[in-house]
Amino acid sequence: MAAAGRKGETWTPPPPGRHVYDYPRPAVTVDCVVLGLDADDLKVLLIQRGLEPYQHTWALPGGFVLPDEDLDTAARRELREETNIEDVYLEQLYTFGAPRRDPRGRVITVAYYALAKLSDYRVTAATDAESVGWYPLDKLPALAFDHADIILRAVERLRGKVRYVPIGFELLPPRFSLTQLQRLYEIVLERQLDKRNFRKKILSLGLVVETEELEQGVRHRAARLFRFDKKKYERLLKQGFEFAI
């Protein structure tokens, strides 16, 4: 959460009152918007704040950037510490620095967004000391700070990017059916797609390849599973190929 109290971890805080500067400096935090795909919608991972300000209010996972730590590293560390999420697609989103966005004083936050395979992280209600939970985007609780704005911007970014960069796959398990993939695009882009045309288009790109596996545990005909051929994509990228849905 932005500008929350530092949590313990292995790092030992220096004695207070020791950092003196000629000019005032803002505090700098990172916050992460983790988006995950559920059966029928996009969800965002929130944590419930344990400390003032906004105690008990839901907020984005995040916290202070350490003195010798890269911004990306800070974002990944906070994500790990507060939600146990690791190895996700993570990208810097935007930096929010309105002078009064934090009641304690000037806090500038570098926001990140992450795409997670929601099935990997079944933290569905509460897990830790603070609670952690996935919330559908259209039923967000009241949020601390300007975190609602940050989430909005993350969703905009995802919507804009998903058509031109194959990041949608980050929201799916490694093996997925074409129906799942289509549903992903329908949810993110908020419009219906034609099944046959979608398949034609996707397969024509040659980046989604058939596997031997079939969907398991469904009570109807099982769908074939496909995978995204990342290596091929990277090869094509270098040749100026453009992904587009």
Add this chain to the structure above:
Amino acid sequence: MAAAGRKGETWTPPPPGRHVYDYPRPAVTVDCVVLGLDADDLKVLLIQRGLEPYQHTWALPGGFVLPDEDLDTAARRELREETNIEDVYLEQLYTFGAPRRDPRGRVITVAYYALAKLSDYRVTAATDAESVGWYPLDKLPALAFDHADIILRAVERLRGKVRYVPIGFELLPPRFSLTQLQRLYEIVLERQLDKRNFRKKILSLGLVVETEELEQGVRHRAARLFRFDKKKYERLLKQGFEFAI
């Protein structure tokens, strides 16, 4: 310039050594990549640093964010103070925060990019106390800090965005010929476009409208001038219209 010494201006600095915090805090700056379009290429506006570190080295205009100042405001202020540029298209680009990007200590910079009508700002060689100059992107001088990376990212952003958002017009005067517009796209996208197809496409969008004016002072047949209909664009945007070249 990132994390340069503060310049005088009207603001009076507080007495040194007065700002004390419990935890170390980074300094936060803004830096601006101003891009302008010349006859044959994109140029970036640089200033020559008057102070250590990197004294006399070329750098991006920028400086510290004031305690009660929004980030965008800080970027515009620095641009005005250091280069006299005002009223340009300005957008946050990316935040650079590698721990040792500034030799003086931890400095995080929020980078912005701006698009300017180069003809409005003929600061071609030196203007101020420090020099200011436009440099073509393929002939940049040695740059201070990580400013070369920042410029690279700004150009990438422009290239990615110019096809889907009508920001190219920000680089042209209010009235322009279709040949000028085509040249803009050719320079930014780094590929040749077909004249007839380009015109057909542009005019079919209905956002570039003919004026009564003709090009002046050319030694051949004068081209008709057009203008970008921003109001119409904004109206269409609300209806889900998508600009694309």
Add this chain to the structure above:
DNA sequence: GTCATATGGTGTATCTTGTACACGAAGTAA
């Protein structure tokens, strides 16, 4: 094992958009 139910998986015809391509018109300058 048959039937009901649910989703999987496939092809074609039409329309729209992108691409390739060349020359006369209009103005200036000598």
Add this chain to the structure above:
DNA sequence: TTACTTCGTGTACAAGATACACCATATGAC
């Protein structure tokens, strides 16, 4: 008048987008 330079235009073809419906295959209940 002529030479030069850029302006401004249309058509034929290829590629890609869209609209649209039905049989196949698996499960589960009876």
